[in-house]
Amino acid sequence: MTTPEFIAEGGVWRSVGARSRLRQAWPLLVVWARREFRVRYRQSALGGLWAIVQPALTLAIYGGLLHGALKVGSEGLPYLAWAWAGLALWSFMVNSLTSASSSLINSAGITGKVYFPREIVPLAPVGACSIDLLIGFCGTVVLLIVQGVGLSWHVVLLPVVLVPLFLWTAALGILMATLTVFIRDLRMVIPFVLQMMFLASPIVYPPSVLPRSVHWVLAVNPVAAVVTAARDLLLRHELPQNPLVLLAQTGAGLTALILVLAYLRSVEPRLADVL
Amino acid sequence: MTGPSIEVNGVWKHYRRGVERINFRQMVPGPLGRRIPPAARPALEDVSFSVEPGGTLAIIGHNGAGKSTLLKLLARVTAPTRGSLRVKGRVASLIELGVGFHPDLTGRENVAFAGAVLGMSQSQVRKRYDEIVDFAGIPDYMDTPVKRYSSGMLARLGFAVAAHVDADVMVVDEVLSVGDAEFQKRSHRRLTTLREEGAAVLFVTHNLWAVEFVSPRTICLSGGKIVDDGPSREVVDRYQAGVFETIVSGERGSGARFANVRLLAGTVEAGERLVLESSAVIVGEASYLLTFVLATEDNLTLAITAAQLPEGDDKGHRSMRHEIGPVHLAPGSYRLWYSLTDFSEAPLIYDQASFPFTVTGDKPWHGHTGFVGLNVESAGTD
Structure with a gap:
């Protein structure tokens, strides 16, 4: 093995x-994501079960309000399983981006001392939240069976359908983390951006409640494309009806x-000086 | 492997000073993006040196002399503003022990993480794990969260990980003072082994008496520049003699000030005297007093003595020689503060200079602490 050489010039x-x-x-990245996951649930009584409890609480609030009180429908599908499939995916994205956006700032102690490719830092929470997503998916399976929808072979296509969600989460996570280093104000702005993304995605409401004039939002929104396709696979047991949108989003x-x-x-060379 | 392990060539580093402001052009990548505007004084100025594989180099200098900046550059955390830097192989910095340790995770989990951060693969960490635990000497605590560790245990575990990374370049900062005498010996032995295996070792230290034991060659940084380079003993002596010490100039009062202050030898045998030569410019008719304060490295005062200003010519210029002592101190590093004062009405310091110095002497006992030499002679009385 030849010894690598590192040269700084200009x-x-x-x-x-x-x-x-x-x-x-x-x-x-693998080690860091594992640490991120462990640290998050260390010394909490429920541990990884929070990956179920958190979306369940969100579901109780939005489901109670929209579905229970305002009678917002679920495209004719069993409401709990339908909403849960969307919420598990959304929880993955929002938790990833929330942790990722402040990750570079929070790790200044390590990044100021040792060099490693910096994208590891914002990508680690994305990795950790993937484990949550897996737990959340198990919850979906339980609901599918309990609500009598069952599983079909279509479920094997789920990882393919999720690819654009992972790509976008990774890209946005790195971008938010880097920009936040330079503009700290973004830490205050990002929660609102995420709130808007949530409202612009058909997670707790069906796309049909939106007026035709704003349907373009669903077309450009990667979350909308992925959630819709995942519901096609899991709840309708059919191939995604929006393959072209999915391909474009990938x-x-x-x-x-x-x-x-x-x-x-x-x-990157300027990060340590600003952090 | 041919060529030096570390080659630093005319390196300059500028930092921004003052309050950080948002600068949108900073976020723009590449040459279009605005570089950080240079501070008035660069952190490093035209620094050049090299270290061969298996070689060592010690770096000394005051706080703010540019040592930390140099370490950051070698760790590739930041890049030089000008000049070039070449590092061959993997760098392990023992700068801050336990980088990346998370208080809630166990010793075992933290070893895996810290090893990965320092560039080890997980299979390497597993292979080295027993050695690391053995070296740290805390096998019973590896499944305990490190927040329950004592600071000594934490530092030992941190050192153990960093010392088993198989680095080609080791950057060691003050850490050999970690742990008890036994652990320190083990650390020294480990560094010697690594050096024999071809690793280049760079020491950064305030522990002046130790420098010549760890490295034959020393460079001295001051104000971001290399002001001295040579055999360790000579560089340390010159450094301690205060050649590069700047006098805190007195701006207050009448304008009386020191013109020149020099500590003749920066190293003194326990029980001997320090010799200080100085000249001062005296203005007006105040009741001037010379104050000598003997302090530890951390400026804990050990003794204060005052002396009358000797008679001199009428033009207000005094040349003086002071013999201070005997210095009955335990071997170690200390500091002498020398001030031109007037205590007649209110305490007034016109001018002040300070010098680090080292007390040498036999230190046959281990684990000695304190500032006063203490010998115990024991005999059986049966």
């Missing part, structure tokens, strides 16, 4: 003979992730 570091950035980042998410990684990389 305000940037470059390496010769080092492992690729992805191969450097991956092992640490392409857009991948592009966004690549651009955001390039951006982070270019400001």
Whole structure:
């Protein structure tokens, strides 16, 4: 094995003979995500069960208000399973982005001392929330069986349908984390952005309640595309009715992730000086 | 492997000073983005040196001399504003022990994480785990959250992880003072082994008497510049003699001030005297007094003595020589404060200078603490 060499010139570091950035980042990302997950639930009585309880509480509030009081429908599907499928996906995204956006600032103690590819820091909470998502999915399965919907072979397609959600969550997480380093005010703004994203996604209401004039929001919103497709697979037992939108969102998410990684990389030498 | 492990070539580092303001152009990547505007004085100014594989170098200097900036550069956390830097192989910094330790996680979990942060794969961590635990010497606590650890245990575990990373370059900052004598010996042995295996070791320290034991060569930083470079003993002596010490100039009062102050030798045998030569410019007719304060490195006062200003010529220029002592102190690092004062009405300090110095002497006993040499002779009385 040749010894890698690291050279700093003109305000940037470059390496010769080092492992690729992805191969450097991956092992640490796995360890960091695991730590993130453990730390979050360490010394809490319910532990990982919070991944069920949290969306359940949200469901109680919105379901009670919209479905119970205002009689908002669920596209003719069993309400609990229908809403839960959406909420589990949304919880993944919102929890990922909330932790990711302040992750670089919070890890200044480590990032100021040791070098490693910086995208690991915002990606670790995304990884940790994926474990929550898995637990949340188990909850969905239980509801599907309890409400008599059952499971079909379509469930194996679920990971494919979730790809755009992961890409967009990763891209937005890295972007928010990096921008927040430079503009601390974003920490105050991001909760509202996430609130708007929630309201713009058909999670606790069916798309049909929206007037035709704002349906374009559902088309450009990756969460809407993924949630709709996931419900097709899990509740209707049929292939997604919006394959083209999903494909477009996958392409857009991948592009966004690549651009955001390039951006982070270019400001990386300045991060430690600003943090 | 050919060529030096560390090669620092004409490196400058500028930092922004003052309050951080939002600067949108800073977020713009590449050459279009605005660089951080330089501070009035750079943190590092034209610094060059190199360390060969298996070599060592010690860096000394006051707080703010640029040592931490240099360490950050070597850790690749930040890049130089100008100049170039080459590092061969993996760098392990023992700068702040236990980087990334989470209080709620157990020793075992934290070893896995800290090892990964320092660049080890999980299989490497597993292979090295027993060695690490053995080295830290706390096998019974590995499944306890580290928030229950004593600070000593935490530092030992941190050191143990960093010392088993298989780094090609080790950056060590003051950490060899971690733990008891036994652990310190083990740490030294470990660093020697790593060096023999070809790792370059860079020491940054305030512990002046230890410098020559850890490295034959020392550079001295002051104000971001290398002001001295050479054999450790000579550099430390020159440093302690106060050649690079700046006098805190007195702006108050009548304008009386020191023109030149020099501690002749920065190292004194226990029980001997320090010799200080100075000259002062005296203005007017105040009741001037010279004050000598003997203090520890952390400026804990050990003794205060005052002396009359010797008679001099009428032009107000005094040249003086002071013999101070005997210094009955335990071996270690201390500081002498020398002030031109007037206590007749209100305590007034016209000018002040301070010098670090080292007391040498036999230190045959382990675990000695305190500032006064204490010898115990024991004999059986049966």
